[in-house]
Amino acid sequence: MPLRTSELTALQALPCFNGILDITLLSEGLSHTCYKVVTINQTFFVKKLHTATANKEVFCSIISAKLKLSPIVIYHDDMWLVTDFIDSIAVANNYANSSAHYNNKKPLALSLMSQLHQIKPIEYISEKFNNLTILDIAATVEDLLACNNALTTQQRTIIGEATQIIDASIASQKSLSGTIDVLCHGDINYSNIITDIQGNSWLIDFECAQLAPIEFDIAMFIAVNNIAVDKLDEIINEYLKLVPKHNVNTSLVLWYALASLLINALWYLSQISDLIPSALQIKFTVLAKQQISTFDQLSIQNSINTPSLLSLLRTSLKH
Structure with missing residues (x-):
């Protein structure tokens, strides 16, 4: 182009x-x-x-x-x-078609994530030009709903009700575990990690950065990379090996994972438009379906009373 x-x-x-x-x-x-x-x-x-x-x-x-x-x-x-x-390729492509791709990429991502979380707050809250905001799930979903013109009133209402359930559960778990907010990247997908010729890894693209509990970054990492939900405990344990002083509330990761899957699905849906090439429309649709299917799967496995997003949004997944 x-x-x-x-x-x-x-x-x-x-x-x-x-x-x-x-x-x-x-x-x-x-x-x-x-x-x-x-x-x-x-x-x-x-x-x-x-x-x-x-x-x-x-x-x-x-x-x-x-x-x-x-x-x-x-x-x-x-x-x-x-x-x-950086003369490199994204980690997302670095292990393409390799059976070991998951085991190779995951440690790089968790290492960068854990180092980011250990930045002392004084490093970022004192800067006058920083506009970091505290993560607000309900506000984020509301903004995304406003961008999705194709959604019906009923779809918006049901998604809003599901968000309230998730948001209330997150608040409850945060209160129980006494979490603190740290600098979270908010989008550690493998395409936002690059490696140089020497094997050094670099984290890029901070447009989704938020002040949030570490559980949010772990959950979004699982969601945005379409990692199987049965890997949740494994990933938490590997993170804790890197930062033993941190406590991780597994239930909070679960609720943040649901929130992340919903947010990602709505974002992908908001990008689908007749103004973009059909191949890109199909790509966004596939990505949205992946997030929606995992949301439903995670809800069923944990007996969480949220609506089936795949059934609800089927008419919006036309491609």
Whole structure:
């Protein structure tokens, strides 16, 4: 896909580039636009930011880079984030067609996650330009429902009722276990982890970062990567080996997993439009179905009284 003239001009005008040799549009990612910019002296990774999450993403990228969890931030403004280019491929593709892919990818993700969770709050709550917010499941679902114009009033009502059940259970479990909020990435899917030639791993894309209990990041990691729900205890135990001082409430992970699956499904559905290529419409539909099916499976296995999302949203999954 060729670069639009307006974006090419904007990139060329950024003060961090000296002697641009080539600009390539990168196709990875479902929700953002990224570029590889080659100059006389260096190669850069450039991400076009969303207005609503720009400050948060820049802030988290800087904090994470200080701990060598993310690539070095070279330049940023309200529209662009420029980092060092890591000559690599996403972990999501790194073990393609390998029977050991799960065991290879999972430790990388959990290691980066656990290191992120150990950042001291003073590192991020004192910064004046940080706009990190505390995770609010009900508000997140409400925003996503507003973006899904194809949903009927009945579908919205039932999803709202299911969200209330999940939200109340999360509040109850948080109260019982006395959880504290930490910096959570909020979207540690395997495509947001890259490895360099030396085997170092890097965490990218902080647009979904939130202040939330560690149980949320663990749950979203399981949900967004479509990891079998029977792996939940295994993943919690591996996380605890990395951070023994943390306590993990398994019941809270379960409820956050339901919330994550619902949020992801609604997000994928919100992206389906006749304005995008049919292949992408099909991809979003498949991803939504995966999240919805796992939501129903997890609810049934744990005798949770929530409606069947697959039955409820069947008419919205037309592709």
